[in-house]
Amino acid sequence: MAPTLKDLRPVVISGPSGVGKGTLYSKLMTKYPGTFATTVSHTTRDPRPGEKRDVDYYYISMEDFEAMISRDEFVEHAKFGGNRYGTSKRTIKDLTSSGKLVLLDIEMETHHFLSSNFRGLWWLILIAFACEQGVKQIKNSDISARFVFIAPPSMETLEARLRGRGTEKEDSIQKRLAQAEKELEYSKTEGAHDLIIVNDDLDKAFKELEGFVFGAEVTQD
Numbered sequence: 419m420a421p422t423l424k425d426l427r428p429v430v431i432s433g434p435s436g437v438g439k440g441t442l443y444s445k446l447m448t449k450y451p452g453t454f455a456t457t458v459s460h461t462t463r464d465p466r467p468g469e470k471r472d473v474d475y476y477y478i479s480m481e482d483f484e485a486m487i488s489r490d491e492f493v494e495h496a497k498f499g500g501n502r503y504g505t506s507k508r509t510i511k512d513l514t515s516s517g518k519l520v521l522l523d524i525e526m527e528t529h530h531f532l533s534s535n536f537r538g539l540w541w542l543i544l545i546a547f548a549c550e551q552g553v554k555q556i557k558n559s560d561i562s563a564r565f566v567f568i569a570p571p572s573m574e575t576l577e578a579r580l581r582g583r584g585t586e587k588e589d590s591i592q593k594r595l596a597q598a599e600k601e602l603e604y605s606k607t608e609g610a611h612d613l614i615i616v617n618d619d620l621d622k623a624f625k626e627l628e629g630f631v632f633g634a635e636v637t638q639d
């Protein structure tokens with residue numbers, strides 16, 4: 419049985435590409451099924467083949483998206499390649515009301531964008547800026563969240579993990595590393611995150627994340 423959640427505020431997990439966020443997420447989801455939830459984003463782009471409505475995204479028109487912005491219904495939103503993406507406050511509130519702790523990875527859609535429409539360094543700078551803005555938007559919203567940053571033990575290790583994953587071409591690796599430098603720089607900003615976990619030993623990093631999300635040290639097996 420999962421320990422009781424003491425704090426149901428959404429947890430924003432950020433960190434550079436390849437640092438191990440996905441690995442840590444899936445460990446949490448697998449160990450504690452039904453305890454955590456990830457959000458479905460809204461987007462104005464068309465569904466891609468194989469994507470499911472209301473599962474991969476909530477697909478809405480630009481007009482509806484902009485109306486939602488004007489009603490301040492997004493906790494964070496960004497525009498990439500002429501399309502808008504965002505996480506609605508309602509999505510978070512509904513999941514939280516159902517007793518789940520929401521895990522927010524605000525980079526998910528930008529990674530999706532990166533892998534499918536990669537357009538070079540300017541896009542990457544824009545995306546890095548948008549990710550940082552995403553964290554700031556959540557901080558400035560009326561949604562109270564907790565922020566954890568996953569850092570690599572070193573840039574060399576990060577590079578080795580990105581290469582080891584075997585999903586990236588050389589130019590994409592170089593660009594992700596350049597973006598990582600910026601994210602690491604931002605993570606040093608006073609008060610930007612509640613906790614920084616260095617993902618060196620995976621089990622140790624996971625224990626720290628468990629402690630953070632459950633609001634205390636987790637002692638059960």
Ligand SMILES: Nc1ncnc2c1ncn2[C@@H]1O[C@H](COP(=O)(O)OP(=O)(O)OP(=O)(O)O)[C@@H](O)[C@H]1O
Pocket residue numbers: 433434435436437438439440441442529579580582583617618619620621623
């Ligand atoms: N502590 C660790 N020690 C060694 N390898 C690790 C560790 N954590 C994760 N990895 C490996 O590093 C690679 C990158 O991890 P992962 O895909 O989870 O990163 P990510 O932060 O989710 O990246 P992205 O943001 O690009 O999706 C994977 O091959 C994973 O198995």
